[in-house]
Amino acid sequence: MFQERFLCASTILEASMRERIDASMAGGYMGLGLRPGHVKRAVEGEHPVTDLYGELQANDLELVEIGFISDWWTLDGDGNAVSLKHEQGLHRLKEDLGARHMMAIGGPLGEGIDAAAARFGAMCRRAAPHGLDVALEFLPWTDTNTLEKAWQIVSESGEPNAKIAFDTWHFFRGGSTLEMLEPIPADRIAVIQLSDGPLNPVTDEMDATFHSRAVPGAGEFPLTTLFDALAAKGVKAPIGVEVLSDALRELSSVAAATAAAKATDRFLAQYQ
Template identity: 30%
Template sequence: MEAEWKRQDASIAHGGYLLSLAYLTVPDVSPVVSVELAAAAGFDCVGLRLLPAIPGESIYPLISDRRLRNEVRAALSDTGVRIGDLELIRLGADSSPDDFAGFFECAQSLDARNVTVIGDDPDEGRLTANFAALCERAAPYGLNMNLEAIPWTALDRIESAARVVDNARQANAGILLDAFHFSRTGADFEVFGQIDPMRMHVFQICDAPLRFDAEPAAIRREARTRRLLPGDGELPLKKLLEHIPASALISVEVPNDQLILQFSPLSRAKQVMSATSRFLASCDARASAAKHPPGQP
């Protein structure tokens, strides 16, 4: 119980948002160690990967290895850390919701709520139907299915993700907004007028320079190996945060090969938390200044 209260106090200190240590920030450790790192660095939650993002990717077999899963459950209980989001379900043209039954069962056993979904079908009508069916299949497990728009996938823009979510008409359909992908696709802030804020379940935060190599392979390489700590780049993070409801989870995803080479996993987790805390504190200070200009009570 003491650990749980510590996690709650941490969220209060960050503007009321729950903060999650994303899988790709510390991809070089086991799921149990990920939970322990999240706790040591002061995160409320942790993100884990249950299915590979690319063919041949090596991940820990949480779905099939019940002993490992029980070890993760024990670590969550001991630390008070919760599961932030689970990765990832890739919906292709031939995908069926039944393909992910093991994923759903594992997610439920870990008391997870948010699952990241990638839309990799160029036929938006078929993708929408499959996504709706996926949401229906996941609902009994208490899971939100959150679409993430990624520049190198078929569902490459936040506008498209919002359209699929709306047309799916499922209560547990949501959006994961990634600050990096939003910037690199040239998305306009006007898109938020088309999105129900309560569908924004997860905000994935990092930083990056405004200028970038627009070649697709270069964008993918930057996304996977060169993201910056929040506040160390030029992305419009504060403006993005204005569109994120307090109910959303903030997942701090900073895959950076140089940080992996130079620092231990614990050091990285603490650096990420420190940078994110400074960023959120600066947002709170700006909001307070706007409400109470100098010379006014």
Template identity: 30%
Template sequence: MTERPELLASYWTIAGGAEPHTDREYSPIDFRDRVSAAARAGFRGMGIWHADLAHSLKRYTLTEMKRILDDHGIVHVELEFLTDWFVDGERRVASDQTRRMLLTAARTLGARHVKVGDFLRTPCPMPRLIESFARLCEDASEHGTRIGFELMPFSHIDSLAKALELVTGANAPNGGIVLDLWHIVKLGIPYQAVAEFPGSYIVGIEINDGRLRSMPDLVEETTQYRNLCGDGEFDVRGFVDIMLAAGYRGPWGIEVLSKALRQLPIEESTRRAHDTTLAQFPGLKK
């Protein structure tokens, strides 16, 4: 029988009415309530978005947040999302503020990694991107955490080859790639190619489901119409099988950005997210 996986509730899966790419990216559900619901559903990890972190810090200190996580058995903490860490000007100034907040939180919360990337396919020569990534990883190392660049269609790093060039060029022991099944499918990357990506550079894996034929607006589809595992057309079990065979043993994130899921009560959304994800692992059930 397959070893029971440790599942991580990615931020957007349990963020309730938070809206991506708006000024309301923070969850209307209190941090303690989300942690409690995630733990009761069976999750061992959870994600915190930068805007939600800033919002939660208005009520809790980092030490209090850490205590809440520990009291509920949450051992895998994912912080996200940092952009513009490789540009100049006002965007970089804002990015550096977020960077300091995330890395400070990573130290106190014991975050396993911080997710970074780009949503705007911002032009940047690869040598500069590599250098900036290396410096970011060095900064993160001083705060006791890792950096995971998320490969996606909206980024300059939109292939396994570019991802490998980035991480090998940076040569940072705490730097790697976050692989999201959604982006893998939408980029048309074969599962076998993903399995052949060096495991030492895989910081995290996220799974979800959806339609194989993309909608005209991929941004809208990505942020509004993802499905829980088993509710779409992706071969989620096939992906899980091949990555287990390749040796991945880290926590599995479940990242579903869905306007339908955001309408559900937190207890229902966390339970459904956990149970449908666990069902993708051979020989396991709730």
């Protein structure tokens, strides 16, 4: 249970590709997450994509997660063209380097759940030929602010590659409950993004999200209660270690990734 853990892109957001590979290796991660910009900068630095793929393979690292896409709900005009171009870039990244899922963040629900589900489903159908799942992340500051709403969109999309990105920070800080987890099949959770933190907001929520997360065990979240529930459902999704922390940013990429890995391993030891 919970055998796989990978290094999310945001934990060492400004790191170079070389630093990401070194940090992933030093922390004992099985893989990593990337954003298209990370690959673009590496290629512009005269590292062909084929070399990047070869280096991942040589170091036994898997590209697990790519993304994110934030404008998939746009239907018309220039916004839609930008969104589709972004999707196509993620599809190419999958073809070049591999990935299990692409991230999509929750957005407006002004036209209702049905409309959002239809648009999300269309994105999933475009991703399917590339072998990509699409993982929807609920965010407290959007209309899609809870696990329940994200699952409504995913389930109503009707697509088998429509999945949930389960972020512990957003779960505990955004009003989600364990009861919302009950109707979700275990295999519809694509990833568990793991961090700890304070239960009660101490700053602006978005500011805290990007600066104040903690490694597992260093915050107030009842992570064991949550993971007991996930384990009881049979969830086997990979753990994405995602700790956006000013404290970690003071460290080197290798040191930050290693510190987060050690804390994660201490927490997950109870499930081995």
